[in-house]
Amino acid sequence: MDDRKANWPLTIFLLIVSAPILIMYLWLFIDSISEINVESIWPQKFTLRNWRFLTEEIIGHGSVWTATLNTTIFATSVVTIVVVLSSTAGYALSRLKFPFRAQFLGFVLLLHSFPSVTLIISIFLMLRMIGLYDTLIGVILVKAALELPFGIWIMKGFYDTVPWEIEMAGLQDGASRFQVWYKLVLPQIMPGVAALAIFSFMAGWSEFVLPLILAPSSDARLLSVYLAGLLIDDYLSDFGLFKAVGLFYVVPVMIFYLFTQDKLMNIYGGGTKG
Amino acid sequence: MEIRLEKFSKSFGPVRVIEDMDLTIGDCEMIALLGPSGCGKTTTLYAVCGIHRVTSGRIWFGDKDVTALPPQKKNVGVVFQSFALYPHLSVYENIAFPLRIRKDSAADIEHSVKEVAGILHMDELLDRRPGQLSGGQQQRVALARALVRKPDVLLMDEPLANLDAGLRLEMRSEIRRIQQESGCTSILVTHDQVEAMSMCDRIALMNEGKIQQIGTPDEMYQQPRNRFVAGFIGNPPISFCDGVIQDNRFVTEGLEFEIPDRLEAASMTAGQKVTIGVRPEYLRPEFAAAIEGEITFVESQGREVLYDLTLAGGKVFRSIQGGGPKFKLGENVRWGIDIGAVFFFDGQGNRI
Numbered sequence: 001m002d003d004r005k006a007n008w009p010l011t012i013f014l015l016i017v018s019a020p021i022l023i024m025y026l027w028l029f030i031d032s033i034s035e036i037n038v039e040s041i042w043p044q045k046f047t048l049r050n051w052r053f054l055t056e057e058i059i060g061h062g063s064v065w066t067a068t069l070n071t072t073i074f075a076t077s078v079v080t081i082v083v084v085l086s087s088t089a090g091y092a093l094s095r096l097k098f099p100f101r102a103q104f105l106g107f108v109l110l111l112h113s114f115p116s117v118t119l120i121i122s123i124f125l126m127l128r129m130i131g132l133y134d135t136l137i138g139v140i141l142v143k144a145a146l147e148l149p150f151g152i153w154i155m156k157g158f159y160d161t162v163p164w165e166i167e168m169a170g171l172q173d174g175a176s177r178f179q180v181w182y183k184l185v186l187p188q189i190m191p192g193v194a195a196l197a198i199f200s201f202m203a204g205w206s207e208f209v210l211p212l213i214l215a216p217s218s219d220a221r222l223l224s225v226y227l228a229g230l231l232i233d234d235y236l237s238d239f240g241l242f243k244a245v246g247l248f249y250v251v252p253v254m255i256f257y258l259f260t261q262d263k264l265m266n267i268y269g270g271g272t273k274g
Numbered sequence: 275m276e277i278r279l280e281k282f283s284k285s286f287g288p289v290r291v292i293e294d295m296d297l298t299i300g301d302c303e304m305i306a307l308l309g310p311s312g313c314g315k316t317t318t319l320y321a322v323c324g325i326h327r328v329t330s331g332r333i334w335f336g337d338k339d340v341t342a343l344p345p346q347k348k349n350v351g352v353v354f355q356s357f358a359l360y361p362h363l364s365v366y367e368n369i370a371f372p373l374r375i376r377k378d379s380a381a382d383i384e385h386s387v388k389e390v391a392g393i394l395h396m397d398e399l400l401d402r403r404p405g406q407l408s409g410g411q412q413q414r415v416a417l418a419r420a421l422v423r424k425p426d427v428l429l430m431d432e433p434l435a436n437l438d439a440g441l442r443l444e445m446r447s448e449i450r451r452i453q454q455e456s457g458c459t460s461i462l463v464t465h466d467q468v469e470a471m472s473m474c475d476r477i478a479l480m481n482e483g484k485i486q487q488i489g490t491p492d493e494m495y496q497q498p499r500n501r502f503v504a505g506f507i508g509n510p511p512i513s514f515c516d517g518v519i520q521d522n523r524f525v526t527e528g529l530e531f532e533i534p535d536r537l538e539a540a541s542m543t544a545g546q547k548v549t550i551g552v553r554p555e556y557l558r559p560e561f562a563a564a565i566e567g568e569i570t571f572v573e574s575q576g577r578e579v580l581y582d583l584t585l586a587g588g589k590v591f592r593s594i595q596g597g598g599p600k601f602k603l604g605e606n607v608r609w610g611i612d613i614g615a616v617f618f619f620d621g622q623g624n625r626i
Contacts, residue, residue, distance in 0.1 A: 165358035168325050171345040172352045173372035173419070187362040 032244040050240035054248075060233065062218040064245065067226040074140055074211070074222055075204030081144035082151045082200040087193055089148075090155025091181055095167075105156070112149035120213055127214060139215045139222075143207055151196050158192035159185065191263060198260045205253050223249045275336045275426040275459050276301050277322065282331035284317050291317045292483045294331070304453050304460040306470035309480035310506070315463045318480075319429050322461065323350045335426055348427075351420030351458075355432040357412045359404035365415050366400040372423045390422045393452060410441045417449065421456060428453065428460040434469060446473055467507050471495075479503055501623035504551045510580055512551045512617075513591040519546045524618075527587025531563040534613055537626060548626070551617040554594040557583065561610030565591065569605045574598075583609065 032050050034043030057063045092098070093105060123142055124133070132138030162185050170180035186193070208224040216225065227249055230242050257264075277299040284292040292314045299305045307315035320326040322333060324345035333341045340348055360368050366387060367374075373383045391397050394414045404412055413433065420428055433449065434442045450473045453460050464470050470477045471491035478488045479502075487499040498504035504512050517526030519542050524533050533542065542548075557565065570590070571582035581593045581601060593609065601607060618626040 163356060163358065165354045165356050166360065168320075168345075169352065169354055169358035169360075169419075170371075171325065172323055172350060174346045174375040174423075175371075176346065179375065184360055 028243055028247055031240065032247050034240075036240070047240075050238075050244035053241060053245060058230070058241070060235075061226060061229055062221065064223075064226065064248070066218070067221050067223045070136060070221060071205060071223040074136060074143070074207070075201050077140045078144045078147060078204035079197050079200045081140070082147045083193060083197050085144075085148055086151030086155040086196060087186065087189075089152045090157075090159050091185070093152065093156045094159035108149045108152055112153060116146045117209060120209070124213060134215050134217050134220060136215060136220045139211050139220070142214060143204060143210055146210075147200055147203060151200065154196055155189070155192060158189040162188050194260075194263045195265075198256075198264050202253060202257070276334075277427060277459055277461070278332075278334040279318075279322070280332040280334070282318070282321065282333060283329045284314070284321055284326060285329045290483065292321075295483075295485060297478060297485065297488070299459055299461065301459055302457045303476065304450070304462060304474045306462045306464055306474040306477045307480060308464055308467060308470040308477050308506075311465055313480040314483040315465075315480050316431055319352075319431055319461060319463045322427070323352050323429050324348050349423065349425050350427045350429060351423070351425035353413075353416045353420050353428075353430040353433045355435055357404075357416040357436070359412055359415055359419075361404050363403075364400065365396070365402050365404065365407070368404065368415055369400075369418045369422050372419065376423065386422050387418075390418045393421075393455065394418050409437050410445060413437060413441075413445055417452065421452070421458070424456075425458060428456075428458040430460065430462045432464055433462070434464070434466070442469075449473060467509065471507075477507075479506060481506075498551075498617065498625060500625055501549065501551065501619045504617055504619075504625070508553055510554050510592055510594060512553050513557075514549050514551050514619075515589050515591070516547065516549050519548060520544055524548065524550060526589065528567065528585030528589060529565055529587075531611065531613060533618070534616075537618060542626070547621055549619040549623075551619065552591055552611055553615065554580065554592040556612040556615040557591055557593040557609060558595055558612075559607070559609045561612045563611045563613050564608055565611055566606070566608045567591070569601050569603055569607060572599060572601070572603050583607070 030043055033046060033048065035045040035047050035049075036043050053064045093101065093108075127133040127138045127142070132141070166184055166188075167180050170184045171177070175183065206224065207222070208228065211220070211222040212225050212228065215221065221229075223245075227242070227245050230238075230245060277297075279295055279297040282292060282295045282297075283290065295318065297305075297318075307318055309315050317326060321328050324340070324343055324347075328341050331341070332339060335348070360371065363371065369387045369390065370383050373386060378386070387400070388397070391400060394417060396411065396414050396418065399407065399411055399415070404415065407415065413436075416433075420430075430449070434445055437445060446469060449462075462470065462474055471494075474491070476488060476490055477494050479486045479494065481502050487494060487503045489497070494503060494507050498507065501514070505514065515526060515529070517524050517529070519525075519533065521544065522533055522542075524531055565583070565585070567583040567585040569581050570584040571580075573580040578594050578596050579599050581595070583591045583593055585591070620626055
């Protein structure tokens, strides 16, 4: 408690700086359960009408539950692909000698810093060609591919901190190279794997541009696209509904973030300590 | 089990680290690979355990050729310099790891781990994590993990380098005790001559990828084969001095004495350049061959006092004497050398 007291000035400063964001979220919540006249900023009356989308389909937009399910599948698939490929590729790049290793690393870094939106037209054409346009699988593959350079680079950094001698000791104790990786090295970079998984999940959950362009139809629609659809619907200018869906969209991620933020910090700490 | 290295060579790319090394380690023997850093001793160790591939030559365990075997196929226990414990596993699981990989039954594993933990006096540590242990305890875990599957050969890479001084002394005798109890043929890699001399049956002193001399600690000290061995073994170190042979006398600026009879018969020609090596304990007031100079350094080590004696020509000799500081800095003294104990080296550095 003494520490916190000493930090009071800092706490107050941070509160002031983040007040606009907090107030925005608070207002989002209040608006979603109130009736408001267009000319007023103060809510007039409590209502749950804005949350009707939970039980009924909004005409022309389909069920929010389909979009939620799609988003969950989308985010978890991206996490799975990114974690599995990054943790194996990162190990190879950190530990194994193979031709063009340095060039490959440089290329991965280049891809990471490359603005992915500029690729969107060619990706669109490619998906059309192989028949994955407007499917969930297609957009999952694209999103995972775009997240991979970051994941590989981060995982390589974590592997680099594991001492070689641990692997030598493992080999000497009779373990195969795969057993050494799976039983001895991987457990030591679990903080990194967890952080990458959380990071990819949030990136997947909040992805908007890729699904908007590559999976626009209602079967494969994600929550972000669903939400945007409500906003641009000329016949249905229901801001209360829009705010309620927005809150519905953001709450899982906020709860998730509250429970995992300490793990997420690892990724920015460079993986020096778990 | 006997270990034999035959014309073992190891290169990293164009760099030849070890060339044509022959070494035989007897059953149950503990040998030290001693040498300055970069001499190839750790490379040799890694080749024996199989982590490094051998460039040429053969390695034998008993009558089995293990040159090309990967580390998993050799029953070799290794203690690494950093101990290389698995931080996410308990001490028990660390020690049990080689057995689990070998798929021993749970009962066998428990029995073996308890047994080796008993030998190393660490039964009460088994539930802890490596991070909760002191350096000496981590060292014991590393040793237990190497010994638990009853290896043919035990290899230790600078096992004491990461311990503080007091612990080092304790673990020195502890490792020797365990090695003798287990009867495991062992190789100890170290750069510390005291460790090598106190722990091992024999020492192989290496320099620049070659074995300079193999022998018991006493042989190495009393019969060094060349100048490098004489200079490396012994603390405080030996003093060297260049000079020439004239009329059966060794002559240099400020020092002259008759060479012993055994050397006259050897091929010592007049005018030949030689280097003498005098260990500090053979330079004292009571010895015969006179040597005069000024005391330029005094260091009390408690029981003994270390002096530097600088001759008129600038040559410096070290002397170690018991019985407290009897001489002062700057004092001119006339001491003596025990000629019988002086080493003579030829121009190539080989002992004559």
